Amino acid sequence: MLSTIDLQLALESKQGSKTILNKVSLNVSAGELMVVLGPNGAGKSTLLKCLSGEMKPTAGSAMMDAVPLHLLAPEDLALRRAVMPQSVQLDFPFSVTEVVEMGQRHALSTIELQQIVDKALGMFDVQHLKARDYLTLSGGEQQRVQLARVVGQLLAAMEFKQVVPGYLLLDECTSSLDLSHQHLVFKVARQLADHHGMGVLMILHDLNLASQYADQLVLMKQGEIRYQGSPIEVLTEAVVQEIYDFPVKVLPPQEGVNDWPLVLPLSH
């Protein structure tokens, strides 16, 4: 389990200390798809950085299987969790294959490497771009290649290093994708959770995608978790309006159309 207990994060600046995260406690279990929602500046990305071990909490703790993350060496952590940041800046002309191979910190044989790269690229429908220069791809294609790199990192650890399934942390990983590829990414995420046993945490802005695919929703505002639960439990008109300060109508699940609540933004 990937978890935080009363996690607090404050950043020091000239104006004094600013609290970014306040008493955040959550658990991402293996086999679960959790989506974190909330307005800009709610602290979602910072929470993800704490869960990935990149940032050390000011108080409270962030742990994987009860071990504080800052005690784990980067090379060990890389076997158990992979992270997709909001955007990746790369100015050198690596091929798509090389970019995906960069997710492999631990040595693999040539055949194993090839297998993982093909599998990961195939999952995100970019296997045909294998030999292309990464810099010549469109934004959406680059995003799918980055997803392949990140997922490949955990798949290789499970398949070739006999590690128990890890955690996948994705920060707005569908921002440049078209409709069908957005859903492809969520289907893959579900599959990784359901069949591979990974714990998946995604930061998202699309309430309906979250509602359709997530097991658990976490709604954040001003550095705090305000609501947490299944889509049916938390996606109510009052909650969404409170979180986003925007009027919405929530349509309940309908037989044969949607078995998840639909959020409909209303004009002001």
Add this chain to the structure above:
Amino acid sequence: MRTSINPKLALGLLGIGLIVFCAISLSVGAMNLSVSDVLGSVFGRAVDQQTDLVVMDIRLPRVLLGVMVGAALAISGAVMQGLFRNPLADPALVGVSSGAALAAVTVIVLGGTWLQSWTGWLESLAIPLAAFLGGILVTIVIFKFSTRNGRTDVGLMLLSGIAINAIAGSATGLLTYVASDEALRSLTFWSMGSLASATWQDVAIVTVPTLLALAILPFFARALNSFLMGESVSYQSGFNVKQLKRVTIALTALAVGAAVSVSGLIGFVGLVAPHLVRLILGPDHRWVIPGSALMGGMLVLVSDILARTLLSPAELPIGILMSAIGGPFFLWLLMQHRSRIRL
């Protein structure tokens, strides 16, 4: 896009090219020698004593110095481009070389009295050591200055380089102007570089750190590759980013410091050589680092041959030739990257 040549074969060809240019460089000069005479001397079967003297005491140290200085500057350029995540970083452009030169000149001018109390080899180490410290200081300053939230701003990096070059250049000029010390080489040496007074000691000073860098850096090649996608991506992929930064900054500053202390300021090698290598071999640091060493050595050798022969018997400062090649090249690179440079 790159060529599809086998990297090992390409490295081999670069190595052969380097050897060929070494042989040419050994045979041209005021006294024209045939390649076979030169090789005779190098391998201990000299044709006559004069040839032996010219080859072993003058030309061979100069050639080896050129190769090693070129290698040192080129691998430093390659690694700095990785560290700053953009292909426009170069030890001379961002001020690392001039910082190293200033530190070296400072020690020579101001350290005159206490340096004398040191024994011979310690004295000769004090200057490269100072150059190393000057170089490391500038690298850290530029890195802190142009990197925010794990991202490097290319514009800020180049502009802070201009500022540091101006400051270090004027201070170096001032010191060389007021110094009466005869041990201090000319301002031309510190601003445009020279291999003319190469000694075996100079060769040793630059060879040790360069070989050290070449031996250690391959272990960090894959980490540098992932570092190109940003500090946090590199960490998330399992690399020890802090250690990577410490080791690479120290090694590049050491190599640049050593190169500057024996050959002055030769610019653009670190910019041109790695870029040419990337065109042939692609951007993977496992190939770029050794390739740059060979390419840099070759580049400096060719410039030195031209510096010695173009206006023979007069000799041009090698920096003039490197800048003549590097300046237009830099402009071309800027054109390629102009969409990505912002302030």
